[in-house]
Amino acid sequence: MPPKQAQKLTPFNVYIRWRPLPEEPGATEIKKTQSSGGDGHSVSLSLPDASGSSSGRGARSWTSAPSFSKVFEADDNNRGVYENVVSQTLPKIMAGKTCNFFAYGHTGSGKTHTIVGYDHEDPQQVGLCLSAAKELFQKIEELNGSVESDQKLAVGLRMYEVRKKSAFDLLNEHTECFVREGPDGKIHVRGETETLEGGKVRVKPIMMVPCWTFEELRVVLEKGLDLRATGNSTVHDKSSRTHAVFELEIVNKALVEAKDAVIERQAELVPHGKFATDVYLEENSQRYIQGSDGKYMVNPDHTINQERIDAAEATKREYEERVELAEATVQEIFTTSQHPCLGGKFVFVDLAGSEYYDQKSSTSAAGSKQTAEEKQEGRQINSDLFALKEVIRARSSNQARIPFRSSPLTMVLREHFLGSDDGFSAMILTVSPAADQYAATMNTVKYGNLVAMAGVS
Known part of the structure; x- marks a missing residue:
């Protein structure tokens, strides 16, 4: 593989990665070429006709814009991809920024191989996520020798998959979590409500x-991978049909404890907030009565107990202030940290199979293999991938309104995108050179071309 070259980091870079031709009898390869122009690379794909001609009536061809940052060939291993795409962003993570990496492609084209890898012992084939984790640990170990125990740095791992309109926590027994926008305007991914002693209600996040x-970290990640959902696809009987998200965040003991304290204070607030609402509704519901004519009028025998309402609101406000104080403690830890890397985050997203993005390319025979539920999931994946492209387009063109609410996937990724304003985001298109996968490969590259053009518009 040629030596790594410094690349210009645009708001959203897109790369192509070719997988090897499957070792199957009679497997034929599409014709593919690439050329450089300006700041990017373009690719040309063609499928010869039955006679082998690329210009005959039955031949098909397509050429992209010069929008791709680099094209990786089939003999480029995971280490080479990591060094060219991810490693150069490590200084941003060590400055406390967020960098996002997406793998997009048809099922079986190498998405999970790229993000996670299947051989975690071979340094040349370890996926991008574990390679990034290893390099992060090397960096923070250099810093840990000169700090107190509660300031020592670690890597916090979150793993979850987005399926339809929910997220499933891969580090918490595949617990279903719900994607909601809170009154603070932030997106929260939280599990079922849990009632504790004393009436406290706790809703745990991912x-x-x-x-x-x-x-x-490797052991924890491998256990989480065992819980990933699989199902029938139009290509393989078993394939990923969810978007898997892996987050690597630089944390320390003080930060972890402070964030846990926020969760506890929020749990304490819930019953008092509910009580204040109940008191207000109870007092006001008795204010009106229904007359004999069926119309409502003011109840002359009822006086609203404003003192009771105010007392409940005062108690609620007291617990709100406790939440605010806990949140302020988290912010103080960031601002007083000896190391600016605290909170720096790698986010890796293994997107669901791209065959779901264009169901029209699926044959009826293949489509019949899917259950009704999986077809519904396919429509949601289609919506997610379209929404992701539109978010990238809106961000790159500095639109006032970015459509994060368009899908659960973009809602989940909202904070990561907003945290990467000074960071970096990229997408790796994984594609197959097999002739029988020409339509799937072309659709993947077309989507990536649109994303790349949107990312620099």
């Missing part, structure tokens, strides 16, 4: 596991 060594 679990974050602080890991103090690379080996510890």
Whole structure:
């Protein structure tokens, strides 16, 4: 593989990665070429006709814009992809920024191989996520020698998959979590409501596991991978049909404890907030009565107990202030940290199979293999991928309104995108050179071309 070259980091870079031709009898390869122009690379794809001609009546061809940052060939291993795409962004993470990486492609084209890898012992084939984690640990170990125990840095791991309109926590027994926008305007991904002693109600967010060594993180990640959902696709009987999200955040003990305290204070607030609302509704519901003519009028025998309402509101406000104080403590930890890397975050997203993005390319025979539920999931995946492209387009063109609410996927990624204003985002298109996958490969590259053009518009 040629030596790594410095690249211009645009708001959203898109790369192409070719997988090897499947070792199947009679497998034929599409014709593919690439050329450089300006700041990017373009690719040309063609499928010869039955006679082998690329210009005959039955031949098909397509050429992209010069929008791709780099094209990786089939003999480029995961290490080479990591060094060219991810490694150069490490200084941004060590400055506390967020960098996002997406893998997009047809089922079986190498998305999960790229993000996670299947051989975690081979340094040349370890996926981008674990390679990034290993390099993060090397960096923070250099910093940990000169700080107190509660300031020592670790890597917090979150793993979850987005399926239809929910997220499933891969580090918490695949617990279903719900994607909601809170009154603070932020997106929250939280599990079922849990009632504790004393009437406290706790709603746990996606679990974050602080890991103090690379080996510890690898073990936790591998356990989470065992819970990923699979199902029938138009290509393989078993394939990923969810978007899997892997977050690596630089944390320390003080930050982890402070964030846990926020969750506890929020749990304490819930019953008092509910009580204040109940008191207000109870007092006001008795204010009106229904007359004999069926119309409502003011009840002359009822006086609203404003003192009772005010007392409930005062108690609620007291607990709101406790939440605010806990949140302020989190912010103080960031501002007083000895290291600006605290909170720096890698986000890796293994997107669902791109065959769902264009169902018209699926044959009826293949489509019949899917259950009704999986077809519904396919429509949601289609919506997610379209929404992702539109978010990238809106961000790159500095639109006042960015359509994060368009899908659960973009809602989940909202904070990561907003946190990457000074960071970096990229998409790796994984594609197959097999002739029988020409339509799937072309659709993937067309989508990536649109994303790349949107990312620099």
